[in-house]
Amino acid sequence: MLKNLFNFLVFPGFLFTATLGLVASWIDRKVTARVQWRVGPPWYQPFIDMVKLSIKEITIPKNSSKIMFLISPLLGLSAVILASTFIWLANIELGATGFTGDIIVVLYLLTLPAIALILGASSTGNPLASVGVSREIKLILAYELPFIIILCVPIIKSSGLLRLQDLIQYQTVNGAILSNLSGLLAFLVAIFCMQAKLGLVPFDAGEAETEIMAGTYIEYSGILLAILKLTKFMMMVALPLFLITVFWAGFSIWKYVVLLVIIVLIRNTNPRVRIDQAVRFFWGKMTALALIAVFLAILGK
């Protein structure tokens, strides 16, 4: 019991993933800055940002549904804590851990932060937030479809393993899923889905700063904003880690750094797409690619 609590709250759950997430966000900011001929912040900048936000006043909008407004950031945070703990444990625990079907649970948990954000933003009653919410909902519908389809690929390849740790073991024996054609296709689709799940350019329509002024985040301030940001940063650890676990034979630092750099580069070499273009992209090209990957996997390629 105590060990579980420690796992969730300190290592490898909340504290560990949060610290990693803040460091990842610093790498993101620093690389972005260097790409854009800027200097970029010092490494501790994300940490002092969090501290500063935590001691700021919280403004609760007058017409909002207050409980929803306050609870939803915590909902998103707890979901990402759970998800990251499951994924980390599958990667680092020596003994048996997890349960059959935990890949499905993690899939749900990784969707929860976005849904929590939608709940929180729609409870504010702000017109800009509602535009952000409608975009975010469309985006979830768009990227979840190919994301779920490509997760079939490792399961088919490993003939029905539904436990993260089993998948890693299967890959250490038989080589990474990624090394097959079907696995590679699925991984490519997964990278784009990950970009959308993280809400980064080109799929940041939900919080487009220059259009709807941060949309879903608009009414949040103080520690609530800090929690939302922290959730986003932790997703920046949890999602690549999930892809590495499922497609790339388990965690190692360099794999994570490669994925992070891909995320940052995509983010810095593209303009924001319109929401209808994003939906068309995911339901068209990406879903088609995902289906091809699944067929290839069934054929054993």
Add this chain to the structure above:
Amino acid sequence: MAHKIIPIGPYHPLQEEPEFFRLHVDGETVVDIDIEIGYNLRLIEKIAESKSYDQVTFLIERICGICSTSHPFAYTNAIDDLLGVTVPERALYIRTIIGELERIHSHLLWLGLAGHFLGYNTVWMWAWRYREPVLDICERITGNRNHYAMFKPGGVRRDMHEEDFPWIKKTLKDLIPKFDMFKGAVMDDPVIHARTKGIGVLTKQDVHDYSVVGPTARASGVDIDVRKDDPYGAYDRVEWKVITHNGGGVFAKAVVRILELYESTNIILQCLDKMPKGEIDLNIKDMPIGEGIGRHEAPRGEVFHYIMSDGGNSPARHKVRAPSFMNIASNKKAVIGHTISDATIILAAVDPCYCCTERTAVVDYKTGKKIMDGQDLVRLSQEKTEKMRRGR
């Protein structure tokens, strides 16, 4: 059915100046737009009437920070028209060079901002980085990165030094590969195509209806450019062509501006080669009674200045019409029917500059009725003119 209203402004990250666009939206689609300007009353024209002719050039530079030479250019053209003099040849070349340098840095600034509005911050930072050498040239020539204070009635204030020319030419030529890069980035990027092509299209008829000027009009295939249509400065002494594009949308406007970067560079290089030696100033001492108009093709379009002199030390009437005033109204046509995402880039595509566009109207808040309409203002102005004429 009541539509939801999405406000853009008065303070919005989209634009750094106060302005207000009220987007009436149905879902994501914009069905109507209200444009409100006039948050910043500065009374430039009124202040101009209390300054000497020489001082006015400094004042009107402050109308806008980006096109800070356009207004003095048009103003000095108006003064030259009033005086009926020909400015020394060398001064004309210097004026042209400053005007074109300003066009280059203004277009680069717009390009960066357009990237920012599309969420493409890398383009923003890169465009502004390559704007720096242009500002360096301005600093070398005039002593200032902006607000050059180069123009004066009857000439220019400072001479250019021949020993700087090789450095200026080299810096400009080094910029051309960078322009190529931006051209490639805009014309070859499929995502930029998807976001900008066919968005916010103004037809030739719309350009005519809304009296749109500058690159906004040229992007709709309308060949309008004061530099060509009514040459002034040294524009008729160098070889260049007016850039037009038939697309009419945001993409066309970007292409027109990027291609104009090459033309401006070309004009400056030719001016540096052809510039004659000689006087740069007529040293005008007296102003006759009369009136004059001056026009200049600012980076955003035609800027128009009217000067009326009563023979005194300062203008009796100074009227400014800036290009954004004409262009912003065309948003009404361009934005409706597009989504909110597109609306922001369409609003930005005319390269709006609100500080030169502020106008005042007196409106009764409760009834929404204008207390002073156009007719009243015309009458007021006629009465004032009559009063001045009698006073003389």
